Structures are given as C-alpha cells and as structure tokens.
Amino acid sequence: MADPSSYRPEPGQIPDSPGVYKFRDEHRRVIYVGKAKSLRQRLASYFQDLAGLHPRTATMVTTAASVEWTVVSTEVEALQLEYSWIKEFDPRFNVKYRDDKSYPSLAVTMNEDYPRVQVMRGPKKKGVRYFGPYGHAWAIRETVDLMLRVFPVRTCSAGVFKRSAQIGRPCLLGYIGKCSAPCVGRVTPEEHRELAEDFCDFMAGRTGTYLTRLEQQMHEAAEEMEYEKAARLRDDIGALRRAMEKNAVVLADATDADLFAVAEDELEAAVQIFHVRGGRVRGQRGWVTDKVEAVDTAGLVEHALQQLYGEEKGESVPKEVLVPALPEDSPALSQWLAERRGSQVSLRIPQRGDKKALMETVHRNAQQSLALHKTKRAADLTTRSRALEEIAEALDLDGAPLRIECFDISHLQGDDVVASMVVFEDGLARKGEYRRFQIKSFEGQDDVRSMHEVVSRRFRRYLQEKLKTGEWSPDDSADAAHVPGDVGGEVDRDAPEDDGRPKRFAYPPQLVVVDGGQPQVAAAKRALEELGIDDVAVCGLAKRLEEVWLPGEDDPVVLPRSSEGLYLLQRVRDEAHRFAIQYQRNKRGKRLKAGPLDEVPGLGESRRLALIKHFGSVKKLRQATIDQICEVPGIGRKTAETVVVALAQAVPAGPAVNTATGEIIEDETPASAGAASDRGTEQ
Secondary structure: OOOHHHOOOOOOOOOOOOEEEEEEOOOOOEEEEEEEOOHHHHHHHHOOOHHHOOHHHHHHHHHOOEEEEEEOOOHHHHHHHHHHHHHHHOOOOOOOOEEOOOOOEEEEOOOOOOOEEEEEOOOOOOOOEEEOOOOOHHHHHHHHHHHOOOOOOEOOOHHHHHHHHHHOOOOHHHHOOOOOOHHHOOOOHHHHHHHHHHHHHHHOOOOHHHHHHHHHHHHHHHHOOOHHHHHHHHHHHHHHHHHHHOOOEOOOOOOOEEEEEEEEOOOEEEEEEEEEEOOEEEEEEEEEEEOOOOOOHHHHHHHHHHHHHOOOOHHHOOOEEEOOOOOOOHHHHHHHHHHHHOOOOEEEOOOOHHHHHHHHHHHHHHHHHHHHHHHHHHHOHHHHHHHHHHHHHHOOOOOOOOEEEEEEEEEEOOEEEEEEEEEEEOOEEOHHHOEEEEOOOOOOOOHHHHHHHHHHHHHHHHHHHHHHHOOOOHHHOOOHHHOOOOOOOEOOOOOOOOOOOOOOOOOOOOEEEEEOOHHHHHHHHHHHHHOOOOOOEEEEEEOOOOEEEOOOOOOOEOOOOOOHHHHHHHHHHHHHHHHHHHHHHHHHHHHHHOOHHHHOOOOOHHHHHHHHHHHOOHHHHHHOOHHHHHOOOOOOHHHHHHHHHHHHHOOOOOOEEOOOOOOEEOOOOOOOOOOHHHHHHHO
C-alpha cells in the first residue's frame, strides 16, 4: 500500500486549467482516469488526510504510485479525452457499465447493393441503419413480419441470395409476396433500395404521410372498381397499424428523446434507457455496474452518457436527453452531445407532464433491473457458498454461518419504537422465521438499549426452549434467575406448542448481525454474556461506509468491494431494515386510527364493527344505555358495561368546523372500527 504523499506533486507544478489526469500503480498500469475544470483543485482533493476521503477513493490513492495529467483548452476536449482514455486503458477504479444482456436491434444494411433487414447484435457497423434496441429478438421478428407485407425488402443471408440468383428461382418469401426477389431481377437495385428507404422512414417514425398515401390509393382503387387492389391496400394499412401498435404513443408531441434513470445502492447501480422516437418507445436497454469509485447519481449519469453516445453520430443522438440529475459539467456535456449530433441537444431534468411520468416508468424499470440482478446473484448456490466462506474467514468463525439472524430498530422520532429479526439460512431468507418486537421496557429513543432488550428477549426464549428439552440447566447460566422471566412483547404468540412443529425460537444462529456500529454490537454482545451464551458470534454492519464491526475491536473489518460476503451481509441488513420499517409504519398507522373502542378489553374487531353498524357512529353509541347496547348480537351485559365505562372516560373532541362557512358539523358520520370520526378522542 503506497503512501500518497510519496508521489504528491510539488506545489505549483499542477496547472490551474482544464485537463485530464491518470493515476498509475507501481507497474505503470492506469488505474483511474478523471477530468477537471481545474486540475490543481481536483488533484489537491486526493492528497488530503485519508480519514477524510471516501473509502473507495482512499483505496485508489493508496493503490496508485504516480499521477500525471494532460492540459486541454476546453472542458469539451477534457470530456472527449477522458472517454478515449477510459476506453483505451480500461481503468479498474472507473465506473464501467456492463450490459445485463446483449440487446438485439433491427438493422437495415444500407451499405450493401441489395439492403437486407435482419436482427443484429454487438457493435454497430458503418453504413447500417439501426432501430431499437429491443428487449427480445422475437419482438423484432414479429414487427418485420408485419412490415414485409408492405415493404418486401430482402431478409435472406448472402449465401441464400447468391444461390437463388444462380438457379433463377426465389426463396419461399419471394413466392408468398414478402420479398421483392431482387435475386432473380423482379425489381432493379434502385427500386429495391427505394423500398429499403421507405422501410427505414416508417421505422424512424415518419408514418403519417405514408399511411395517408396508402389510404388515398385504396380509395382511388375502390372508385375505379379495382377491388382486389383496394383490399390488398386495406390489408397493408392494417398490417402497418398493427406494427405501430407494438410501440405505444407515450409522448403526444412526437418527441425524439432518450430518457435515463438510475437505481443504486452502496455497491451497485443500474441504468435504464428508453429510446423515444416520434413519440413512441422504439427501444430500451439497461446496464448494471459496480460502484468502484465514489460517485453520485449525477456522476453515474455522466458515465452512462459517455458510454452510450461515445461512438454515435448524427440522428443516433436525439434532440433531447432527459436525465434524473444533471452532471457537474452539464454545459460541456451538452456541447459534446451537440457536436456528435451536428445540431443542438437539450440535456435537462423533466419537471412535469408526460415526460416526467415516463421518467418515473423508466426509474421503475431500473429498480426492477437492479433487484433482478441481485436476485440472480443470491440464487446461485456457488455464490452463496462463497459468501458464507468469506464471512467465516473475515470474522474468524469456526465454520460457515449457516443460520444468520439480523436485528434492526425502527422508530419515528422516538415514538412507536419497534424491532425486527430476520433469518437467513444457507444464504437465503426464511421469511417464516421472521419476528417482530415492541419495545416496552422504556419510552423514548435509545437504539442501544432497545438492541440489548430485543437480543435478550430472543435468546431468553431460546434458553427456555432448551430448558424444556433438557438440553440446558439453569445452573449453567450465570444469570439464570432472569431466564424464566417475561419475554413478551413479540407480535406473534410465542407460547410453546407440542404439535411437532418447529419451535419459533428453538434454533440458535451461528451469527447475529445488528444494524449499527460499535455501540449496538456491544449491546448485543452484553445481552448474550448476561445469559451465559458464548457460542454465538456477533457483528454489526454500519450503513454509511458498509464497515463490519466486531465486539471489543477499535477498528472495523473492511471486506473487499467485490466480496460476496459483504453483499450477503448487506442484503441481510437491508431486509431487517425493510421489515422493521414496515412494522413501524403499520403500528403508527393503527395508532393514528385508533378510537375509544380499541381500548375496551375483550372487544374484538367483529364486535366493534357490529356496534358501529348498529348505532351508526361513536357519538350515538356514547349516548346509548347499557340495555340498548345489549340488544346488539354478541354483546353481553358485562361487555356493555365495559363499553359504557370506556366511552365515558374518553372525552370527545370539540365539534368540527367547516373552514369555508364557519358552520359547526354534527358528528353523525358512521365511523369505522377505528372511530376515525371521533379522532379527538383517539389521541
């Protein structure tokens, strides 16, 4: 590991002008390429205290052994040179997008004497017109099959074309009218090229004029009583309309634009692009990348724009590029795009209307792409095994942690404090084993104390289960007096069952993961020690820097960015966080909707609904006598008395006032079981 100060340039050596810089390692390999408006300011930011750098940036500068730079005259030149060097050197610390699949495009080989329509993948070739990319090759073939009825362009390979020309007989498509058969001279090369041009124009979105012309020809043929010709034109129009329906109109103003969206987490990011031409979505593609450098959403967008348009020219670069965040050098980037297109390009964030709505759709696709990518990794048995082995090695465990339990605390400014426990076995989530807890031993916000309580309650139940089976004796625990105590508070009813089914807290994990740093880890470890449990490992995963903390250690364990073990720990932590937040929101929602009837002991939801349905509102129920309440089916006298007492203790709120008229609104509205119309009483 190199010391950055050993190769730091002398003060005054770095020019204060735009440029591109390269970091090289000890073997002279380029490991990072960047650009800057001011080389002096940007490079100075790398040579500060390592503690103040992002962990990925700190790793890069300690891996490097030298830095060099090239001065350019404008920011646009810096952008172009940065793209060229990234492509040439493939630096390991630069963001590099990789296709999550090889997307096919519809290609028309206009560089051939007889242009051919085909499905094409891979790098683009000069002189070939491309449309797409599409999500599936079959979607292209369906579109082409409809289009060939009207534009019978050649689709055969060079070998088939040559063979048909030799024998003087076209292939099957020539006989059924889906090829103009230029191989046998039915049309001249000029006529065939004109067909290919019409095909390209229609695919590019210039559909209205062509359809109008066909409709006019159809009407003329009908007037001249050429009904067969008119029927054929009618069918051609229908085929073209069906082809158009495959690309629904999303922007009514016939916009040509590319829309970018980004979904990301701490380690990876997914980019989705929708290509809109003539107001219709003509193609879609997506990338997934590892975040190997400290980069935000704007930086990810900039890298995506460079990769997508770095080799494009002309109309392949649209008039509008819509992004979720503007890169730092957006004016230079807009100018670079304009130079590649040959005319002005608008780079902006959509603020309202159809374009913003479509951007939200693209973002949902990006989120699904990232989730699918993570699911594929999680579902691979070899990957999961390697992840467990890496965790065992990093935490110095005796064996792979086949059962991992993760705890997280959730609250809203100290209210409705809850906790979650999620379980992963063999690297996969066991949702049937998830548990939820309410924090009841104290009020207010104290994540450390809450973590201690939850871990204690969970493992106290574990010891109780062992006590029932005879696997553990109270004499074995230094804190045995506390083991039989109340472990309540869990949402599920956890009374032991003797029906042969697995007990809910009977199985110990090999590893306990807590969401947090040193304080939370220490609290969890203390809870285990108080119960005399010393065979369960504990660690914490701090969200900000994805550091793994161990009990009693001053420094965290930093797993490599590409580590499958870190990915698994992150997934476990995120699942616990999601489960806790979901429970906390549900609990808060129920509390806000709660009414006076919710506090009546022994009064379940069905009988609450029956009371409200019978009387119409909480106000009328409050005015009813005990005998009147007893008339409700299922309500006995004792329950009726309890209801009357509960409603008498709950002071109703003042009358509601219509703010527009000043009129007092009588509370006669039928209330739900949560008594939403009597909200003042709930609080």
